[in-house]
Amino acid sequence: MTDTSPSYLRRLGTWDAAAIVIGGVIGGGIFRSASTVAERTSSGWELLLLWAIGGALTLAGVLCYAELGARRPQAGGIYIYLREAFGQLPAFLFGWTMALINYPGSVAAVATTFADYFCAAVGLPVLWVKPVAAAAITFIVGVNFFGIRAGSRMLNVFTVLKLAAIAMLVATALVLARGHLGMALAPDPAHQARPWDFLGALLPVLFTYGGFHYLNDLAGEVREPQRTLPRALGLGLAAVVLCYLLVNFAYVAGLGHAGLAASRAPAADLMQRLFGDAGARVMAIGIACSTFGYCSIAIAGGARVLQTMGADGMFFRAVGRIDAQSRAPQVALAVLGGWAIVLVLSGSFGQLLNYTTVGEWLFHAFGIATLFWYRRRFAAEPAPYRVPFYPVLPFLFVLTVLGVIAATTIDSPGDAGMSLLLVVLGVPVYLVWRAWQRRGTA
Template sequence: MARVQATDSLVPRQVFEIPTTSSVKSDRQMQNSSSDDSSQGSGVKLKKRIGLLDGVAIIVGVIVGAGIFVSPKGVLIYSGSIGQSLIVWVLCGVLSMVGALCYAELGTMIPKSGGDYAYIGTAFGPLPAFLYLWVALLILVPTGNAITALTFAQYLLKPFWPSCEAPIEAVQLLAAVMTCVLTVINCYNVKWVTRVTDIFTGTKVFALLVIVAAGVWYLFQGNTEHWEEPMRGTLTSPGLIALAFYNGLFSFSGWNFLNFVTEELKDPYRNLPRAICISMPVVTIIYVVTNIAYFSVLSTDEILSSDAVAVTFGDKMLGFMSWLIPFFVACSTFGSLNGAIFASSRLFFVGARNGHLPAAISLININCLTPVPSLIFLCVLTLVLLFIRNIYALINYVSYVEALFTFLSVAGLLWLRYKQPKTERPIRVSLALPIIYLIICMFLVISSFFQSPLEVGVGTAIILSGIPVYYLTIHRPVKWLTNLSQAIHLWCSKFFICMPNQEKFD
């Protein structure tokens, strides 16, 4: 199958072909089609409702989730010293910034929703793009959302069970309710989504400022003993350094989520790079000063013995007000999950639009102009994973997979510069940036093979399992799957009052 260009479809529609939807149209739909500039002819499309401030809030809101409140322990374990931990945090921010700038070029050259999926498909063809979608569908997105939802529930319930863990059933139920509530908000109105993101982004930044202020006050009292030998105990093994980076990068994950919703971003050629250049330095600075506060107040042993560093910090510094930290962490994860649901649902929406998932997932509600079936599909996957007890173990199996596909996306940038040198690039980053990023990603991926062979093997097996699925459902489709997809598509069109996207092919 020939590789496609930026304006072509990733795959011909076979198993997941969109059937005729004339039976679904009503007089009201036709009136909406003629009166709304976002719907034309036989389809509708997503509206550009996300401004620069909303874009910054989405990036910061998705990145600043539960990670910074718990992952400093993981970075310290594999760094060995507080000095090297801070170096890792700074370099993780710089690496994320470099990656985000590379994605800014990709996002403005290929201004389509879907992020890595769209870039890998344009550069390397449909099979690699499908494999990314397969891994994201099976584990990455719903697992990340489920963990965020469970973290929210655990911290919100913490004041009610101060001396022990909250019952798992209560945690799962509250996490499921929150997931459903946020899904409804995302289905109803994009403006509500951005408003929730803006509010809770401010809340989580305020929570981190409280931690920073307490740490600065503690330092000004003359408590500097933890900084007398900051590099003592430093670990230099390449494998351990790679694992320290993985833990740090986990807290920065989500820097590419704005690329998933490029089609809904106002003036993406200007606002996408601006949002990246504003949000990434802000997040990096906040993370570094927050870790300085942690290390100033807590000893290395206290951090390593804590499962939630921020809560331990609050118990030591805030006294009777220590309940604020669990509350703020819950607010942080609430906003983070809201942004993740919004952005990741567009990934599956674009995958379905390109024929890599059932066509029903590419439908858009004609009243709200949101991908309702995609949002509900993602909600169901997340709810299923909420009730798997060993869900946290899944992250270890696919952490390197994220680095692998990010490597592939940035490699696609270099490939497209060679293959399509005349394609318009509103943003053109220095050639050194993608090369540096690729070298570091290669180091992380290779180090993983030696340090965590089991996790790497399972992650690779998950990727390879998508190959037979691709050939059975897309390359050489099975007839009964085609009929089933068309039946589901027609039912969803009627039940959710949806129509196909106007821009069916990427």
């Protein structure tokens, strides 16, 4: 029997796809995590080197995702690769951990960050933060109900605003650094980092580069995916690396290495030094735009994973439906957005994110590892794009991610243990779900 159910339409071009990469990576992290990296380094040059190394390592993963996306240009991303390479259980565990816990948790966290900065910029009291965050999620879900083009247009606007905020930061730093740039980049005699601090500083750098996988979740809606996906992933991440280097250069140039290490809000502190409270308010608007754009991508990408799980029978069938007119997974969008709003209002997302960080990076490692399976299983099949320096790049990425997981486990054994426990708890859920399905079809 022919399947006549609606499917996704390929409406995203190269710029739309690159904007998803930029918006999915650049959220709120770069406006906070630079201080943590500065605390663990001893000079501005060392700080910039770390961000360059993190960008190079992430690029290795992006090139691997480019081949995976070109081989399987379908909605669902890692879920699809794990299902084909390793079977339904690993794919379900990914969906269980990411689509049901991590994605809505990260949306709740970043939406709350958006609301914090938005309320500060317009002068609303703290009491308004949760309602504004919930309203932002509702608005994003509503726009995405009309399809990927509507969501993409909104994202493109916020990506431009995000890049404008970064350009403003860099310009402000160059004005503040007149005549003493060399001093700002020189080693800080009051802060001598230990050799292992350098490795520890790589953790927040890599976490800030996370989010590049969202485009693969939306691969089923990319035009000419075999050509567009590799190009958009490469262009998008190149833009991200450039932005991160420029932003960190701006922080060091404007605040100095010691000032950056001591700052808890370096972007706002930098703007305030030159423009006072008005500058800090403008930067708050820029950060709000950046975090809002990230939420849009996380909701759109996460909903596609949920929809693919529903269509596979790994979640409720209704969630697997695609609207015939808009070609959007409206039920999946409503489920993900509604759960994220519950997390916002309950304030329980912070610990959830801590508990899923290790699991997220573990699935990144397994996702890239499927490339070895595809290369062996389909050795005779012509590939539209092949990652260069295979198998060095995928092996390097997997090894680096496992190193990050090990370092995180040593640094935070409680959170790492809970993260792995959440993944393992998905096994009995999967078994119960499959048993319930078999009973329902008997």
